[in-house]
Amino acid sequence: MTLPPPGVAVILITLVLIAAVYDVKTRRIPNWLTVTGILTGIGMNGFLYYWPGLKSGLIGFAVAFGIYFGLYAVHAMGAGDVKLMGAVGALVGWHNWLGIFAITAVLGGVMALIVILARKRFMKTMFNVGFIFSEMKSGRAAYTSREDLDVKSPKSMGLPHGAIIAVGVFFFLAMSAHFVR
16 A cells, blocks of 8 residues: 555546536546546656556556456446556555455445445345345356346436545555555
8 A cells, every 4th residue: 555646646536526516417527538547657657657657557557447347247347447447556556456356345335335235225136146146056147136236227216436546546646655654
């Protein structure tokens, strides 16, 4: 867990804030934003750290994009979230991205639990989790049988993951600043 250079941190904060606003308002994260983030991340790391930085940005992008693409493939994540996390990985490198990923996963789980409890859907959610596992055990994707389990469906109860990614990035930066002095 290392604090990115100030210029990279400013770009990272700007990227995730804009993405969060777009995701909350429109439930989409624009390609112009994520592609700019990816190219800026790889370019800045290459400029600041030459070959090791370029390599770090490329690996960070590949790891983040690869893991999130797996989630997208099973309809658990939107394409904008995949590209946003790829941009975050390109900016901070794969080591730091893993920390952001872990924090974002925990925050996403907590937020999902709050929404589930607020909407009084705890039992329905537990049934859905059981259904997803039974479908996985049978080698089937749960979203093919139940439209409400497809993140792309308007019937699903999703969260704007871009906003959760932004909060995860802020937690990561705060923890990095506190623990890495």
